[in-house]
Amino acid sequence: MNLIDRRPKAAPGVTEIDATPVNDAEVRELYKKREPIYPKLVKGPFRRFKWIFMAVALGLYYVLPFVRWDRGPNAPDQAVLVDFANARFYFFFIEIWPQEVYYITGLLILAALGLFLVTALFGRVWCGYACPQTVWTDLFIAVERFFEGDRNKRIMLDRAPWSFDKARKKIAKHAVWLVIAAATGGAWILYFHDAFDLLSDFFTGQAPLTAYLFFAMLTFTTYTLAGTMREQVCTYMCPWPRIQAAMTDREALNVTYRVDRGEPRGPHKKGESWEGRGDCIDCKACVAACPMGIDIRNGPQLECIGCALCIDACNDIMDKVGRPRGLIAYDTDDNIDRRLKGEAPRYRFVRVRTLYYAISFAIVAGVMLFGLMTRSTLELNVTRDRNPNFVVLSDGSVRNGYTLKVLNKAGEPREFALRLEGDPAFEVRVLGTPQASMMLPVDADETRDFRLFLTLPPEAIDRASEDITFVVEHPGTGETARAPAVFRTPLER
Amino acid sequence: MAEHEKKDVDAHTGVETTGHEWDGIKELNNPLPRWWVWVFYATVAWSVVYMIFMPAIPGLPGIGGEYTPGLRDHSERANVREALADLQDSRGPMFERLEQAAAEGGITAIEADPDLLGFAMAAGESAFGDNCATCHGAGGQGAIGYPNLNDDIWLWGGTFDEIRHTLQVGIRTDHPETRYSQMPAYGRENLLTNEEIEAVTDHVMALGGLIEPTEAGRTTGAEVFELQCSACHGVDGRGDQSIGAPNLTDRYWLYGSAREQVRNSVWRGPFGVMPNWGERLDDATITALAAYVYLLGGGQPDEFAEAALMDRGTGGAAGE
Ligand code: SF4
Numbered sequence: 001m002n003l004i005d006r007r008p009k010a011a012p013g014v015t016e017i018d019a020t021p022v023n024d025a026e027v028r029e030l031y032k033k034r035e036p037i038y039p040k041l042v043k044g045p046f047r048r049f050k051w052i053f054m055a056v057a058l059g060l061y062y063v064l065p066f067v068r069w070d071r072g073p074n075a076p077d078q079a080v081l082v083d084f085a086n087a088r089f090y091f092f093f094i095e096i097w098p099q100e101v102y103y104i105t106g107l108l109i110l111a112a113l114g115l116f117l118v119t120a121l122f123g124r125v126w127c128g129y130a131c132p133q134t135v136w137t138d139l140f141i142a143v144e145r146f147f148e149g150d151r152n153k154r155i156m157l158d159r160a161p162w163s164f165d166k167a168r169k170k171i172a173k174h175a176v177w178l179v180i181a182a183a184t185g186g187a188w189i190l191y192f193h194d195a196f197d198l199l200s201d202f203f204t205g206q207a208p209l210t211a212y213l214f215f216a217m218l219t220f221t222t223y224t225l226a227g228t229m230r231e232q233v234c235t236y237m238c239p240w241p242r243i244q245a246a247m248t249d250r251e252a253l254n255v256t257y258r259v260d261r262g263e264p265r266g267p268h269k270k271g272e273s274w275e276g277r278g279d280c281i282d283c284k285a286c287v288a289a290c291p292m293g294i295d296i297r298n299g300p301q302l303e304c305i306g307c308a309l310c311i312d313a314c315n316d317i318m319d320k321v322g323r324p325r326g327l328i329a330y331d332t333d334d335n336i337d338r339r340l341k342g343e344a345p346r347y348r349f350v351r352v353r354t355l356y357y358a359i360s361f362a363i364v365a366g367v368m369l370f371g372l373m374t375r376s377t378l379e380l381n382v383t384r385d386r387n388p389n390f391v392v393l394s395d396g397s398v399r400n401g402y403t404l405k406v407l408n409k410a411g412e413p414r415e416f417a418l419r420l421e422g423d424p425a426f427e428v429r430v431l432g433t434p435q436a437s438m439m440l441p442v443d444a445d446e447t448r449d450f451r452l453f454l455t456l457p458p459e460a461i462d463r464a465s466e467d468i469t470f471v472v473e474h475p476g477t478g479e480t481a482r483a484p485a486v487f488r489t490p491l492e493r
Numbered sequence: 494m495a496e497h498e499k500k501d502v503d504a505h506t507g508v509e510t511t512g513h514e515w516d517g518i519k520e521l522n523n524p525l526p527r528w529w530v531w532v533f534y535a536t537v538a539w540s541v542v543y544m545i546f547m548p549a550i551p552g553l554p555g556i557g558g559e560y561t562p563g564l565r566d567h568s569e570r571a572n573v574r575e576a577l578a579d580l581q582d583s584r585g586p587m588f589e590r591l592e593q594a595a596a597e598g599g600i601t602a603i604e605a606d607p608d609l610l611g612f613a614m615a616a617g618e619s620a621f622g623d624n625c626a627t628c629h630g631a632g633g634q635g636a637i638g639y640p641n642l643n644d645d646i647w648l649w650g651g652t653f654d655e656i657r658h659t660l661q662v663g664i665r666t667d668h669p670e671t672r673y674s675q676m677p678a679y680g681r682e683n684l685l686t687n688e689e690i691e692a693v694t695d696h697v698m699a700l701g702g703l704i705e706p707t708e709a710g711r712t713t714g715a716e717v718f719e720l721q722c723s724a725c726h727g728v729d730g731r732g733d734q735s736i737g738a739p740n741l742t743d744r745y746w747l748y749g750s751a752r753e754q755v756r757n758s759v760w761r762g763p764f765g766v767m768p769n770w771g772e773r774l775d776d777a778t779i780t781a782l783a784a785y786v787y788l789l790g791g792g793q794p795d796e797f798a799e800a801a802l803m804d805r806g807t808g809g810a811a812g813e
């Protein structure tokens with residue numbers, strides 16, 4: 001059983017681990033069946049930060065749908081809600097209508113620029129800490145570790161023949177995975193309906209079919225992606241590792257094995273001098289800790305998600321052998337070269353690249369903020385009847401028909417005063433409103449169509465078409481919306 | 494043959510080949526991927542389950558129907574029928590509200606209720622597109638011989654009730670109450686001489702302001718008009734909606750305003766037909782259609798509606 005303990009010691013008190021970087025591009029064929037990776041639990045500041053970040057991220061994800069936000073009596077009170085049925089998107093104080101999807105586009109641009117910026121500054125911190133694939137995989141590995149033990153125990157369990165104990169552990173693990181996966185899919189759908197209503201409907205079987213469908217889909221994908229595919233998603237499916245190469249440069253901080261300090265590597269006996277050799281004792285603790293199954297000592301590679309777990313693992317070893325920490329650390333390619341050349345390392349966060357990303361980010365954010373602050377709660381669209389283009393009445397006057405779409409984006413019903421800029425000789429009639437009134441009532445958070453007729457007496461007809469402008473104004477706030485239109489007469493031919 | 498029997502193994506991969514070769518390229522005889530095989534088995538199993546539960550095998554003797562119905566007794570036809578019935582049911586209440594509003598307050602009541610107005614316009618528009626647009630045009634703009642429904646000129650009256658009645662009974666149909674009028678074919682039936690027809694054409698064109706009065710029109714034309722036409726079209730040519738006689742003094746000429754067209758109308762006596770939609774469409778749809786046509790812009794308020802309009806000026810909706 002003790003096949004691991006019989007190995008030569010990397011250093012006194014440090015056991016060399018029999019770990020191969022199975023996912024390393026060097027040893028991996030273009031297509032190969034997945035080889036399981038058994039990441040060893042490490043302790044250290046990065047691991048602690050990852051636990052905390054995971055707790056916060058998951059907490060947000062599960063709690064957010066239940067947060068309420070008062071928008072008045074006519075709107076849903078869920079803080080974050082994608083309301084497909086009514087074509088609205090609510091995000092705290094922001095409410096987005098379908099024709100305002102450019103805000104979403106803006107948000108995506110911001111997310112992309114933000115990602116570029118942090119990548120240029122700190123490397124793949126998104127992959128290492130924030131990516132859902134990382135968060136859930138980390139959680140799933142923790143569950144695995146809880147039932148099957150740490151690395152060595154897991155390896156042995158998988159090698160052992162089937163037994164009641166093995167079956168019990170495996171079943172328990174998969175059961176907990178499924179529960180987590182179901183909770184993941186379950187929380188997702190809460191963002192698309194009233195969370196409290198949906199939750200009770202869901203368990204009484206009254207939720208819409210799509211809710212169950214998406215629940216099933218996300219449960220399945222969470223289970224397979226985080227449970228069985230893990231690093232393969234990052235290596236084969238995710239485009240980001242390829243794109244990031246363009247975002248980072250020689251001065252970006254990345255999880256780096258400091259070759260200048262580590263090489264030449266080799267086992268180290270107590271009392272032996274450190275002269276003429278590197279600090280790496282070749283214990284492979286970093287390889288055993290890596291959830292991606294790679295060896296960071298082979299240099300930067302696309303499989304690395306920058307989770308920094310190897311940093312924690314190696315620091316632990318350095319403490320034990322009495323060498324300074326940071327043989328593996330967040331460092332830049334540039335610094336490695338500088339040190340090799342005997343120059344002092346330097347860290348420059350303000351560079352052309354980061355400035356460029358930061359400024360673009362600020363501009364887009366500013367434009368969006370401005371748009372949101374000055375966002376009008378009133379909008380007007382006008383379409384003129386084309387069929388017929390105009391109607392000649394018995395007395396020779398000419399009438400055009402229009403459809404006015406008035407959007408009242410406010411949370412209460414409002415009346416808007418309609419007026420016409422252009423030729424004052426028009427007789428105006430709006431269907432569905434009292435004859436003399438030019439007030440257009442629209443319910444809260446609604447769009448209402450009004451049909452409207454403009455009639456010009458025969459003596460006023462002297463041109464093929466008249467340019468006019470429809471104006472609606474909210475008398476209370478003075479908010480106005482305008483829409484240009486034309487009035488056509490038979491003189492056009 | 495001999496070569497075919499001996500197994501050909503690819504040296505590079507150690508995998509047996511199929512023995513087929515194209516331009517020096519051989520096909521490896523790899524097994525099918527396992528996932529593929531399992532999907533295949535799954536589809537086979539699924540087909541058996543499907544056959545048991547769903548309609549499947551046609552033309553078996555002794556099964557009564559035309560095919561094995563399956564345990565679920567599923568039928569797309571029945572589903573469509575059900576879906577249609579559901580649709581009717583879901584629209585039913587709105588149609589009822591529409592009928593009730595039409596009966597109690599006429600078009601004014603429909604216009605006063607935004608929901609109802611929207612519903613009537615939408616239902617009317619779709620019924621119009623299906624049934625009326627062929628003749629009257631997609632926007633009701635009409636064509637020669639087919640009235641323009643947008644303007645304020647009506648042969649049989651343009652109030653909401655009159656439009657609805659016209660839709661119900663049609664024009665010159667076999668409905669007992671159908672709208673019916675007949676203009677004699679003065680030329681074809683030799684009721685007037687050619688000369689008289691030319692003269693009366695001049696006269697009516699002058700009435701409608703299409704041409705300056707001519708000598709023949711003022712004398713013979715006027716005489717013929719008084720004798721033959723005034724009974725229906727009125728002495729002044731203003732027509733009579735109660736008998737469907739067109740007003741000849743307005744700007745609108747159903748059969749065209751060119752001289753040739755006007756003369757032709759006198760010569761042959763137009764005889765347009767509109768189906769009685771009452772026998773094809775239900776009452777509620779006809780009400781929606783009438784509202785839609787009325788609200789195209791040319792509808793004329795009747796006394797009843799006018800009184801109601803007064804009410805609305807002070808805030809009360811008609812029919813309340
Ligand atoms: S880099 Fe650190 S953890 Fe990795 S083998 Fe060397 S000493 Fe061990």
Ligand code: SF4
Binds near residue numbers: 289291292293296311
């Ligand atoms: S090499 Fe280090 S930072 Fe990269 S994935 Fe592995 S453990 Fe994480």
